[in-house]
Amino acid sequence: MKLKMSALCAALVAVTCFAGVAEAAKIGVSMPTQSLQRWNQDGSNMKAMLEQAGHTVDLQYAGDNDIPTQVNQIENMIAAGNEVIVIASIDGSALTEVLKGAKEKNIPVIAYDRLIMNSDAVSYYATFDNTKVGKIQGQYIADALDLENQKEPLNIELFTGPTDDNNVNFFWGGAMSVLQPYIDSGKLVVKSGQTTKEQCATLNWNLEEAQKRMENLISSVSYGPEDTPLAAVLTQNDALANGVTNALLATGYDQTNMPVITGQDCDKPAVKNIVRGYQSMSVFKDTRTLAQQVVKMVNAIVNGEKVEVNDTTTYDNGTGIIPSYLCEPVAATKDNYKSLLIDSGYYKADEI
Numbered sequence: 256m257k258l259k260m261s262a263l264c265a266a267l268v269a270v271t272c273f274a275g276v277a278e279a280a281k282i283g284v285s286m287p288t289q290s291l292q293r294w295n296q297d298g299s300n301m302k303a304m305l306e307q308a309g310h311t312v313d314l315q316y317a318g319d320n321d322i323p324t325q326v327n328q329i330e331n332m333i334a335a336g337n338e339v340i341v342i343a344s345i346d347g348s349a350l351t352e353v354l355k356g357a358k359e360k361n362i363p364v365i366a367y368d369r370l371i372m373n374s375d376a377v378s379y380y381a382t383f384d385n386t387k388v389g390k391i392q393g394q395y396i397a398d399a400l401d402l403e404n405q406k407e408p409l410n411i412e413l414f415t416g417p418t419d420d421n422n423v424n425f426f427w428g429g430a431m432s433v434l435q436p437y438i439d440s441g442k443l444v445v446k447s448g449q450t451t452k453e454q455c456a457t458l459n460w461n462l463e464e465a466q467k468r469m470e471n472l473i474s475s476v477s478y479g480p481e482d483t484p485l486a487a488v489l490t491q492n493d494a495l496a497n498g499v500t501n502a503l504l505a506t507g508y509d510q511t512n513m514p515v516i517t518g519q520d521c522d523k524p525a526v527k528n529i530v531r532g533y534q535s536m537s538v539f540k541d542t543r544t545l546a547q548q549v550v551k552m553v554n555a556i557v558n559g560e561k562v563e564v565n566d567t568t569t570y571d572n573g574t575g576i577i578p579s580y581l582c583e584p585v586a587a588t589k590d591n592y593k594s595l596l597i598d599s600g601y602y603k604a605d606e607i
């Protein structure tokens with residue numbers, strides 16, 4: 256009995272501490288799509304943590320990246336009297352109008368993972384250090400190809416997400432801060448000539464689009480294990496990496512001669528491909544950490560307390576700097592995925 260009571264007390268203390276003794280509130284959470292694993296995790300982690308803190312949660316997914324659906328859902332969240340709204344936007348510039356309603360009603364908006372542009376309704380931004388994500392990808396390629404000591408030029412192709420996702424600019428900036436000097440000095444060659452962010456963009460981060468573009472590059476440049484060598488493909492996330500990998504496998508590449516391929520998110524198919532030697536790395540962004548940080552922000556707002564941020568210089572959304580909290584991204588490879596993903600409880604061993 257004594258043991259039971261102390262366990263109960265400990266549980267109560269834990270819940271109270273975690274909840275930050277928040278006032279209960281109605282919280283709207285708008286997510287872009289259920290077609291990518293990460294947004295399902297982000298949504299369900301946040302819902303569970305917000306509910307644990309005593310809030311009521313209205314979690315909505317905008318079909319498959321459907322902008323009008325997201326606008327509609329946010330409009331309804333505002334009308335339904337949600338007291339804070341958390342939004343992972345599809346198109347960072349498409350919410351200016353609808354968020355005027357939030358501003359009028361003094362409903363604080365937290366931009367989740369992606370910055371919402373051109374709206375003064377955005378109070379805070381929580382994300383991963385997006386420039387660092389790009390730098391990790393670029394540096395991985397530079398190290399894996401030992402570019403510092405390479406004598407012969409090596410071929411690379413570049414794949415980004417859609418330019419309406421503000422993160423893409425930061426991923427690109429980070430990666431190119433490492434790779435551009437090698438392209439300028441001729442150590443890296445982009446044979447397709449497609450070197451601008453716009454030329455390398457992939458609509459909606461779509462796997463099939465990336466696969467199609469890689470197939471086109473393979474035929475136009477004649478990349479292949481017995482043909483024009485391809486040393487690396489910078490891809491900004493795991494969906495793009497998956498599409499690129501499919502195209503390369505179909506051309507005869509295998510784990511013995513696959514180019515260096517980067518990714519982001521550590522989604523399950525990507526981690527499986529890393530283990531099989533089809534993809535070189537991913538960037539792990541622990542969605543539990545981001546969700547937890549946003550729950551802290553929500554609780555502080557609801558309680559009228561100071562909101563914790565760690566960056567007040569980087570993210571200007573066109574109406575001024577948005578106070579931000581940046582979580583740390585980490586490189587994941589065959590060598591460390593077990594400790595990062597399995598030991599930390601992110602995945603069970605049999606899921607990989």
Ligand code: BGC
Nearest residue numbers: 291368369420422460492520
């Ligand atoms: C996120 C990535 C994600 C991508 C596609 C980006 O804004 O930061 O983690 O892979 O969107 O959904």
